[in-house]
Amino acid sequence: MKVETIIKRCEDLYDDLDFNYVKDWKEKNKARAIGFMPVYAPRELIHAAGMLPVGIMGGGDNLEIIRGDAYFQSYICRIPRSTIELGVSGRLDFLDGMLFPAICDVIRNLSGMWQMMFKGKYVKYLDVPQNFGVEGREFYLTELAGMAKAFERVSGNRITPEALNHSIGLYNKNRQLITELYDLRSRMPHQVKTAELFLLMRASNILEVSEHTKMLRDYIAAISDSERPVRDHVRVIVTGTFCEQPPLTLVKALENSGCFIVDDDWVLGNRYQLEPIAIGDNPIEALADAYLDKTVATASRYVPGRDKGDYLVKQVREREAEGVIFAAPSFCDPALLDRPMIQDVLARENIPYTAFKYAENTGQIQVIKEQTGTFADSIKLWGSQ
Amino acid sequence: MNVQQKIQKEDSMIMQKEMIAGHFENLARAGENGKKVVYTFVPGNLNELILAFDMLPVHPEVNALQSGMRKMSGDYIQEAEKFGHSEDVCAYVKCDIGMMKKGNIGPTGLPLPKPDLLLLSYTGCFTFLKWFEILKKEYDCPIVLLQVPYQAEGKITREMRDYVTRQLEEVVVPALEKVSGKKFDPDRLKEMLALSAQAEDLLVEVWNSAKNKPSPIDAYFGGVFYIGPIFTAFRGLPECVDYYKALKAEVNYRIKNKLGPVTPEGELNDQKYRIVVEGPPSWPNFRDFWKILTDEGVVMVASTYTKVGGLFEDGFRHDPDRPLESLGEYCMGCYTNHSLPARVDILEKYIKDFSADGFMIHSIKSCNSFSAGQLLIMSELEKRTGKAGVFIESDLVDPRYFSAANIKNRLESYFQMIETKRAGA
Numbered sequence: 077m078k079v080e081t082i083i084k085r086c087e088d089l090y091d092d093l094d095f096n097y098v099k100d101w102k103e104k105n106k107a108r109a110i111g112f113m114p115v116y117a118p119r120e121l122i123h124a125a126g127m128l129p130v131g132i133m134g135g136g137d138n139l140e141i142i143r144g145d146a147y148f149q150s151y152i153c154r155i156p157r158s159t160i161e162l163g164v165s166g167r168l169d170f171l172d173g174m175l176f177p178a179i180c181d182v183i184r185n186l187s188g189m190w191q192m193m194f195k196g197k198y199v200k201y202l203d204v205p206q207n208f209g210v211e212g213r214e215f216y217l218t219e220l221a222g223m224a225k226a227f228e229r230v231s232g233n234r235i236t237p238e239a240l241n242h243s244i245g246l247y248n249k250n251r252q253l254i255t256e257l258y259d260l261r262s263r264m265p266h267q268v269k270t271a272e273l274f275l276l277m278r279a280s281n282i283l284e285v286s287e288h289t290k291m292l293r294d295y296i297a298a299i300s301d302s303e304r305p306v307r308d309h310v311r312v313i314v315t316g317t318f319c320e321q322p323p324l325t326l327v328k329a330l331e332n333s334g335c336f337i338v339d340d341d342w343v344l345g346n347r348y349q350l351e352p353i354a355i356g357d358n359p360i361e362a363l364a365d366a367y368l369d370k371t372v373a374t375a376s377r378y379v380p381g382r383d384k385g386d387y388l389v390k391q392v393r394e395r396e397a398e399g400v401i402f403a404a405p406s407f408c409d410p411a412l413l414d415r416p417m418i419q420d421v422l423a424r425e426n427i428p429y430t431a432f433k434y435a436e437n438t439g440q441i442q443v444i445k446e447q448t449g450t451f452a453d454s455i456k457l458w459g460s461q
Numbered sequence: 462m463n464v465q466q467k468i469q470k471e472d473s474m475i476m477q478k479e480m481i482a483g484h485f486e487n488l489a490r491a492g493e494n495g496k497k498v499v500y501t502f503v504p505g506n507l508n509e510l511i512l513a514f515d516m517l518p519v520h521p522e523v524n525a526l527q528s529g530m531r532k533m534s535g536d537y538i539q540e541a542e543k544f545g546h547s548e549d550v551c552a553y554v555k556c557d558i559g560m561m562k563k564g565n566i567g568p569t570g571l572p573l574p575k576p577d578l579l580l581l582s583y584t585g586c587f588t589f590l591k592w593f594e595i596l597k598k599e600y601d602c603p604i605v606l607l608q609v610p611y612q613a614e615g616k617i618t619r620e621m622r623d624y625v626t627r628q629l630e631e632v633v634v635p636a637l638e639k640v641s642g643k644k645f646d647p648d649r650l651k652e653m654l655a656l657s658a659q660a661e662d663l664l665v666e667v668w669n670s671a672k673n674k675p676s677p678i679d680a681y682f683g684g685v686f687y688i689g690p691i692f693t694a695f696r697g698l699p700e701c702v703d704y705y706k707a708l709k710a711e712v713n714y715r716i717k718n719k720l721g722p723v724t725p726e727g728e729l730n731d732q733k734y735r736i737v738v739e740g741p742p743s744w745p746n747f748r749d750f751w752k753i754l755t756d757e758g759v760v761m762v763a764s765t766y767t768k769v770g771g772l773f774e775d776g777f778r779h780d781p782d783r784p785l786e787s788l789g790e791y792c793m794g795c796y797t798n799h800s801l802p803a804r805v806d807i808l809e810k811y812i813k814d815f816s817a818d819g820f821m822i823h824s825i826k827s828c829n830s831f832s833a834g835q836l837l838i839m840s841e842l843e844k845r846t847g848k849a850g851v852f853i854e855s856d857l858v859d860p861r862y863f864s865a866a867n868i869k870n871r872l873e874s875y876f877q878m879i880e881t882k883r884a885g886a
């Protein structure tokens with residue numbers, strides 16, 4: 077399959093705010109679908125109940141907000157209002173439930189709004205542990221067991237250990253290919269365009285996991301067959317985008333401003349587990365252990381020791397990045413409160429950085445592009461160390 | 462007015478001021494007295510437990526609010542922004558950071574000691590977690606986290622209770638033992654919890670007094686003074702009970718004499734509107750804001766902000782027979798740890814129980830925990846109670862977001878609307 081064909085498919089999925097793929101999938105499989113917000117949703121558990129997990133990341137820059145603004149003050153980020161817009165306009169009626177992982181107070185309160193506004197639907201605020209010891213583990217196990225029961229009720233299917241192991245296996249495979257894709261981009265950033273990677277990641281919110289895995293495989297095969305011109309860009313890591321997503325136009329602009337993005341944290345829900353989840357006798361425990369021990373660092377996850385920022389520094393070293401771009405959604409408390417702490421660490425390590433804010437419907441692309449362009453130029457001129 | 466009456470009116474205020482000043486003095490002398498210091502947050506604080514180890518608590522939000530009242534928050538916030546903190550984030554955090562960067566001089570002008578322990582309980586607010594991550598970088602002391610599960614489904618489950626109790630037993634108490642060098646004494650804790658419960662009983666009676674007409678208290682502007690002792694360093698101590706006894710006696714006196722609360726503009730006896738409030742006050746403009754409302758003849762009969770450290774009207778009391786478990790329940794019961802639907806229920810009940818004419822939502826730019834969802838709360842309350850609400854926006858410590866003229870205009874039209882409704886009724 078050609079790269080263009082695959083990316084065209086991703087674009088269609090990205091643009092389709094009516095989620096027709098999901099509706100068709102439900103119809104064809106006579107099954108149900110559960111939506112989830114960033115970051116930490118155990119998609120394996122939804123899948124094991126025979127349902128489709130659907131990542132809902134706001135409405136992007138194509139959605140006209142008609143009623144969503146009436147629900148949020150101007151100083152609250154964008155993603156909850158566009159998500160409400162999707163909900164009140166009936167675009168999410170196909171969802172049989174919605175998960176709100178505990179990443180900030182906005183998402184937390186949105187879960188309560190959802191309970192009030194969409195009565196009769198399954199709504200779950202997933203209080204992921206911030207205590208990563210035995211106490212947190214015990215608590216998370218009860219959260220997972222409670223969700224498993226609810227998913228069984230919503231789907232009418234039992235989640236057997238076999239079914240869950242099977243789903244874990246499929247998601248492990250998917251994560252492995254995502255890792256391959258990220259490694260490939262880091263090795264050959266001129267070959268794997270970031271805008272394409274972003275679209276492939278966004279597709280993973282929608283597509284059934286096996287189908288997405290196949291898409292990744294096809295893309296990796298197709299890209300290996302083609303030759304794209306090598307460009308003189310600087311290697312940067314983008315961080316802060318774990319929740320509200322930058323618009324595709326912004327992602328493209330960053331790349332066109334002279335930056336090769338060699339790692340990022342968007343659509344993080346699909347790659348927050350750093351290692352394969354164990355397959356064994358007690359897959360629920362395996363899900364909990366993977367979350368506690370082998371999870372990517374983000375602003376929404378507490379760092380117990382004194383190594384705040386080390387994760388990013390390690391990423392910079394491993395990816396041989398020359399700089400870091402902090403791109404945080406406006407009014408995002410977790411990302412923006414993290415920023416000064418991380419900047420201190422980067423300064424200590426002599427890693428150049430720049431920072432800007434965006435919204436999912438940002439129109440200020442040109443200003444940002446100039447800023448990151450200047451940043452790239454300065455790295456080229458002065459080097460990163 | 463005779464001397465006896467005057468003293469009755471002002472006793473509790475004087476007591477409260479002295480208690481707080483005394484606490485800051487103790488803090489300033491913590492080093493020379495060999496007292497260990499714990500920084501921790503107000504909502505769901507473990508005051509009795511900290512005191513049971515002979516340690517002293519510091520509440521960064523109290524420092525921030527006091528800086529706000531003393532009109533220093535603007536400078537502190539800008540100082541923090543100089544260090545790279547975004548204008549978008551919670552100003553309480555920035556006010557605290559700015560104060561620290563400028564020498565950590567506390568609200569009474571005395572220096573604050575450094576923490577020996579950061580006790581991070583992020584009840585009802587995710588930003589607390591980030592706040593202490595930031596402080597952790599500044600201080601070379603241990604940090605201990607207590608995760609308090611959110612009441613997303615409107616109740617405290619057995620699992621939630623077990624989680625908190627277990628963390629208290631296995632994480633928090635050992636950390637306090639280590640830092641204080643003292644063994645945990647459960648009997649001492651129990652004695653304190655019994656005193657806490659007494660103070661809580663009295664506070665509930667004070668809140669309920671606003672059902673009288675005229676209301677003898679202002680449950681918002683006045684209320685924030687009433688919660689000082691119980692939500693900070695004094696819960697669990699005999700002087701806390703004494704304070705609430707004195708307060709209760711004053712309130713009783715006012716009920717008997719059909720008097721309204723004392724405001725900076727004098728006694729508010731002519732109460733034209735009884736209003737329920739959601740959201741924190743604006744500290745730098747506290748008196749202006751209060752004056753705008755007293756000028757209109759408004760008395761605040763119930764508020765949610767004064768429940769950030771616990772809602773005791775639902776029957777919860779610290780319980781000496783279940784010390785750690787009840788401490789855990791206390792943490793989980795704070796107002797912002799309640800789900801949005803539960804918050805609507807609470808407000809609806811206030812509007813009805815306190816025969817309110819309407820309600821005011823004071824929406825705060827800083828605080829996602831309070832603010833996200835308040836517009837839905839507003840429409841839902843209007844629907845359920847048939848009473849109109851007014852929505853006002855500013856900030857709790859950032860003076861840049863307070864516009865007295867806008868607020869005044871909006872409130873004036875709101876009260877006109879209530880008048881029109883009344884005339885039509």
Ligand code: SF4
Pocket residue numbers: 153154155156179180181182183319320405407408409410411
């Ligand atoms: S963008 Fe930030 S503040 Fe907004 S919902 Fe996401 S994590 Fe929360």
Ligand code: SF4
Pocket residue numbers: 522551552553554585586587588589827828829830831
């Ligand atoms: S977000 Fe709200 S509750 Fe949290 S620290 Fe800021 S003002 Fe306090």
